[in-house]
Amino acid sequence: MTRWLMRRRVAAWLIFGGFAALPLIAAMTGDPYLVVVATRILAFAMAALALDLILGYGGMVSFGHAAYLGIGAYAVAILSRAGITDLGAHLGAAVVAGSAFALVTGAISLRTRGIYFIMITLAFAQMAYFFFVSLSAYGGDDGVTLAARSTVLGQDWLADDRVLYYAALAMLLGLYLLCVAITGSRFGRVLTGARENPLRMQAVGFTPFRFQLTAFVISGAMTAIAGVILANQASYVSPAYMNWHRSGELVVMVVLGGIGNLLGAIAGATLALLLEEWLALFTEHWRLIFGALLILVVLFSRDGLTGLFRGRAK
Amino acid sequence: MSLLSVRGLRKSYGALKVTDDLDLEVTEGELHAIIGPNGAGKSTLIAQLSGQAGSDAGSVLFAGAQMMGKPMPARVRAGMSRSFQITSILPGFSVLENVSTAVQARAGSSFRFFAPVARDADLNEQAIAALAQVGLSDRAQTRAGSLSHGEKRALELAIALATQPRLLLLDEPLAGTSGAEAERLVQVMAGLKGQVTLVLIEHDMDAVFALADRVSVLVYGRIIATGMPAEIRADPAVRAAYLGDA
Numbered sequence: 001m002t003r004w005l006m007r008r009r010v011a012a013w014l015i016f017g018g019f020a021a022l023p024l025i026a027a028m029t030g031d032p033y034l035v036v037v038a039t040r041i042l043a044f045a046m047a048a049l050a051l052d053l054i055l056g057y058g059g060m061v062s063f064g065h066a067a068y069l070g071i072g073a074y075a076v077a078i079l080s081r082a083g084i085t086d087l088g089a090h091l092g093a094a095v096v097a098g099s100a101f102a103l104v105t106g107a108i109s110l111r112t113r114g115i116y117f118i119m120i121t122l123a124f125a126q127m128a129y130f131f132f133v134s135l136s137a138y139g140g141d142d143g144v145t146l147a148a149r150s151t152v153l154g155q156d157w158l159a160d161d162r163v164l165y166y167a168a169l170a171m172l173l174g175l176y177l178l179c180v181a182i183t184g185s186r187f188g189r190v191l192t193g194a195r196e197n198p199l200r201m202q203a204v205g206f207t208p209f210r211f212q213l214t215a216f217v218i219s220g221a222m223t224a225i226a227g228v229i230l231a232n233q234a235s236y237v238s239p240a241y242m243n244w245h246r247s248g249e250l251v252v253m254v255v256l257g258g259i260g261n262l263l264g265a266i267a268g269a270t271l272a273l274l275l276e277e278w279l280a281l282f283t284e285h286w287r288l289i290f291g292a293l294l295i296l297v298v299l300f301s302r303d304g305l306t307g308l309f310r311g312r313a314k
Numbered sequence: 315m316s317l318l319s320v321r322g323l324r325k326s327y328g329a330l331k332v333t334d335d336l337d338l339e340v341t342e343g344e345l346h347a348i349i350g351p352n353g354a355g356k357s358t359l360i361a362q363l364s365g366q367a368g369s370d371a372g373s374v375l376f377a378g379a380q381m382m383g384k385p386m387p388a389r390v391r392a393g394m395s396r397s398f399q400i401t402s403i404l405p406g407f408s409v410l411e412n413v414s415t416a417v418q419a420r421a422g423s424s425f426r427f428f429a430p431v432a433r434d435a436d437l438n439e440q441a442i443a444a445l446a447q448v449g450l451s452d453r454a455q456t457r458a459g460s461l462s463h464g465e466k467r468a469l470e471l472a473i474a475l476a477t478q479p480r481l482l483l484l485d486e487p488l489a490g491t492s493g494a495e496a497e498r499l500v501q502v503m504a505g506l507k508g509q510v511t512l513v514l515i516e517h518d519m520d521a522v523f524a525l526a527d528r529v530s531v532l533v534y535g536r537i538i539a540t541g542m543p544a545e546i547r548a549d550p551a552v553r554a555a556y557l558g559d560a
Contacts, residue, residue, distance in 0.1 A: 199402055
């Protein structure tokens with residue numbers, strides 16, 4: 001076990017080191033677009049990380065996590081329209097709104113298990129999607145273009161793509177360290193135990209529901225933070241962020257990277273978005289190739305990308 | 315005095331009365347065995363007592379407190395723990411983690427998000443003590459799912475003990491174990507006598523008569539006799555209903 005923790009630490013240094021060095025590489029190759037793409041990757045990595053917390057550790061397959069991306073993005077759009085442009089306020093509003101939506105929908109969804117849980121989280125996300133589609137004050141289906149990015153201390157530092165990139169990277173690192181702490185804590189042990197055998201956990205005196213709901217709320221809040229970054233990266237917010245395809249893509253990212261080890265989610269999001277960019281250069285039917293790759297990964301490595309680095313199963 | 319006092323307990327599945335106006339008194343400190351033929355309702359009774367299954371009517375007083383209507387986690391926190399007939403452990407956790415998770419359930423809040431639980435000395439020390447009690451000390455770091463069947467049964471006992479129960483409900487702890495494994499588990503249970511009150515459901519009559527202070531015989535959802543092992547052996551009604559064909 002400790003060996004596995006050592007490997008994870010090395011992998012974390014490599015991944016975050018690589019991200020930190022990326023703008024330098026972009027500057028050397030003279031490709032500023034790379035930083036823009038990478039910021040998008042960081043936002044989705046946050047969302048995938050949040051999903052892995054409940055999917056990988058809690059056994060809760062949420063098929064509606066895109067809703068939280070949209071909630072975070074609309075927090076930026078709505079507050080900016082009202083003249084509040086501060087990043088801290090945007091993040092605060094996103095976390096509060098994401099937590100509230102997760103608390104209400106999670107409390108209901110967690111009454112069910114398995115396929116019903118998947119369906120009910122999907123249904124709630126679709127309700128959120130159609131709510132924003134019909135919100136004509138914010139462009140309805142078309143969405144809204146942001147006048148400017150969020151500000152920090154009244155300054156428009158984030159207008160520089162590289163500053164936004166490093167801000168996103170710092171947030172991803174913070175959320176990753178938060179998840180490492182949570183999953184290794186007393187709380188994390190109960191969450192994982194409830195996935196392994198809920199009856200056993202009740203038989204030693206735990207009520208799994210309270211722990212699962214708490215994790216669900218934490219995950220929702222984290223994904224809303226990813227939405228704030230996404231809105232800033234695109235300077236544009238629309239209901240498309242909350243589309244159920246998007247929820248499916250988040251699940252794919254987690255599975256592709258390997259569930260239940262946090263770094264896998266980050267790696268999966270990175271690989272999925274890079275493949276999307278790269279394969280799209282060759283053919284408009286890139287999804288076909290992507291699908292085939294996903295099948296291969298799932299068939300040959302239960303643990304996704306991380307399985308390739310972990311060596312043979314015990 | 316009675317630690318557990320069951321009065322008029324009932325449960326039906328449709329027309330089938332699985333538990334039929336059942337009365338049971340378990341004295342503090344005793345090992346009380348419940349025997350009965352297959353289908354007598356023994357496992358259902360444990361499920362009802364532990365709160366896993368609901369009851370249609372009756373009263374379950376534990377240490378003077380009414381347990382009817384309380385869910386399983388609340389009953390465990392009140393001091394009633396159980397083991398399962400079909401082994402129920404956390405297979406992906408290590409043996410030590412299985413037990414220290416149970417310790418954690420009794421040791422204050424589990425809404426702690428930052429301190430690493432693997433290095434939680436309070437939890438691990440108590441868990442190691444519980445493992446020593448069942449003879450699994452040298453398997454602490456093994457993945458629970460890869461233990462032998464007999465070791466899993468012992469682990470389940472250690473998990474139940476780690477919740478520091480006043481009353482331990484054991485549902486066929488010897489089920490499926492081999493001779494040597496069963497012997498070891500019987501020794502463990504003999505060692506528990508006096509420390510904790512035990513209700514033991516078991517098909518192994520040698521084990522029951524060796525361990526029990528008192529025996530109750532359950533037939534068609536009713537207790538038809540309760541007494542010392544020797545009295546039960548001699549009871550003609552019991553012999554007719556059960557022991558005769560054993």
